Amino acid sequence: MDFTDICKKGTLMKKFILVLFLGIVGKALGQIDAKIYYEKTENGYSVYGDNHELCEVSIELNFTLVNLESDIGAKKIIVLPAQSQKIKVASLTVINSKSMYKFSYTTLMNWGNHYLDKYDIDYVYQLPFQAGEKYKIGQGYNGNFSHQNQNALDFTMPVGTLITAARGGTVVAVTQKHYKTCAQKSCAEFNNYITIQHSDGTFAEYTHIKQNGALVKKGDKVTMGQPLAKSGNVGWSNGPHLHFVVYIQRLTQRETLKTKFQTLNGVISQLEEKVIYER
Numbered sequence: 001m002d003f004t005d006i007c008k009k010g011t012l013m014k015k016f017i018l019v020l021f022l023g024i025v026g027k028a029l030g031q032i033d034a035k036i037y038y039e040k041t042e043n044g045y046s047v048y049g050d051n052h053e054l055c056e057v058s059i060e061l062n063f064t065l066v067n068l069e070s071d072i073g074a075k076k077i078i079v080l081p082a083q084s085q086k087i088k089v090a091s092l093t094v095i096n097s098k099s100m101y102k103f104s105y106t107t108l109m110n111w112g113n114h115y116l117d118k119y120d121i122d123y124v125y126q127l128p129f130q131a132g133e134k135y136k137i138g139q140g141y142n143g144n145f146s147h148q149n150q151n152a153l154d155f156t157m158p159v160g161t162l163i164t165a166a167r168g169g170t171v172v173a174v175t176q177k178h179y180k181t182c183a184q185k186s187c188a189e190f191n192n193y194i195t196i197q198h199s200d201g202t203f204a205e206y207t208h209i210k211q212n213g214a215l216v217k218k219g220d221k222v223t224m225g226q227p228l229a230k231s232g233n234v235g236w237s238n239g240p241h242l243h244f245v246v247y248i249q250r251l252t253q254r255e256t257l258k259t260k261f262q263t264l265n266g267v268i269s270q271l272e273e274k275v276i277y278e279r
Contacts, residue, residue, distance in 0.1 A: 032057060032109050034080060036089070044068055045103070047090040051080035054172045054219060055197045058114035058251050059107050061090065067101035068092045077114050077251060111172070112203065112249030119200040119248065124260045124267055125166040126224050127279040128155065128206065128244055134264075135161075138241055140273030141258065146185070146236060151256040152245035153271055159240045160213075161231040163206055166244065166261075168223045169196040172203075176214040176229075183238040191235030194228050202257065207243035208234050 033052040036059060038045045045068075051057045060077045063070050071091045072078070078089045094101050129135060138156035139147055147154075173195040180190040193207040194214060210232030216222060233240040247254040261268050264278040271277060 032111065034059065034109055036061065036105070036107050038092075041091075043097075044094045044101070045092040046088060047092065047105075049078065049080045049087045049089050050085045051082065051087075053082060053111065054170055055082050055111055055203075056080065056113045056201070057109055057111060058249075059089075059109040060251055062106045062108075063090075063092075064104045065092070066103065067095050067099050068103050069095055079113050079115065108251060110249055110251050112197075113201050114249075114251045116201045116248050119202050119257075120198075121257075122260070123167065123198075123200075124262050125246075126164070126262055127277060128163055128166045128228075128242060129157065129279060130162055130164060131279050133161075134276050134278035136276045137271050137273050138239070140271065143273060145238060150245065151258045152243060155242040155244065157231050157240060157242055159210060159230075159232050161242070162227055163209065163229045163231050163242055165196065165222045165224055165226045165228055166204060166259075167196070167198055168221075168226075169198040169204070171195070171216050171218055171220040171222060172197050174214045174216065174218050176209060176212050178234050179211045181234050181237050183236070185236055188236040192232065196222060202246055202248055204244065204246045207245075208232050208237050208241060210234065 034050060034057045036047060036049050038047045049059060057080045058077055059080065063074050080087055092103060135155045135157045137153055139145055139154040141151045142148060171194060176192045178190040178192050181187060191207050192209045192211065193205050194209065194216065196204045206228060209229040211234060213230035213232055215227050215229055231242050245256055246259050247256045258270055261271055
């Protein structure tokens with residue numbers, strides 16, 4: 001989006017030019033429903049943010065300023081609360097009122113709180129399937145196929161297996177339209193998934209669900225053990241399974257987390273590859 005706003009006051013022309021919005025998000029997240037905008041003030045501009053998402057959104061603001069001073073500096077990551085409107089994020093003040101002033105800015109945005117540093121590291125998750133069932137970890141943390149440098153788990157299970165919530169939270173995204181699958185990274189764009197935000201600000205993603213297999217929708221509040229979807233073999237996959245990962249969303253990357261699980265044999269601090277676990 002590009003536009004120009006030219007104002008005249010007496011013989012002085014004040015020019016605001018080139019407002020450019022750039023959104024960079026993780027591929028799985030899709031379009032983020034948030035925006036940055038401004039209003040003219042007596043001495044410059046006030047900059048505001050709206051966030052219509054169900055979770056916090058982090059936005060990096062990069063200002064280029066001419067004859068204006070920003071109270072947050074030229075570059076700053078700000079965090080907008082979930083479902084918030086007209087949150088003031090910056091004030092731009094004219095330095096010399098007798099000279100032209102202008103500014104431009106770019107934004108990078110993503111879900112979550114970029115600054116999150118406290119979360120429940122001792123939380124015990126429930127295995128993401130029905131009680132009495134057992135499945136093998138086909139690929140564990142830092143696995144060779146697609147988990148390099150990731151704390152993610154693949155539960156090998158037949159297509160159509162009922163997936164349940166490992167932890168309660170709010171459903172912030174559901175994608176279930178895809179059907180294509182292949183063992184190459186290029187097929188990641190076809191992943192079907194459900195994303196849930198937990199009360200401590202972390203997220204969980206349940207990936208490769210069956211086409212039209214979701215049993216919840218965006219905005220739903222779910223509890224531990226609640227049915228979420230039917231498993232599938234969609235997207236970047238080399239066989240039917242559930243990809244499960246818990247993470248903190250930083251501005252441009254995920255920080256994936258190791259998680260404890262309650263199993264039939266007690267609490268396991270780390271599930272191991274090639275081992276079968278029963279709920």
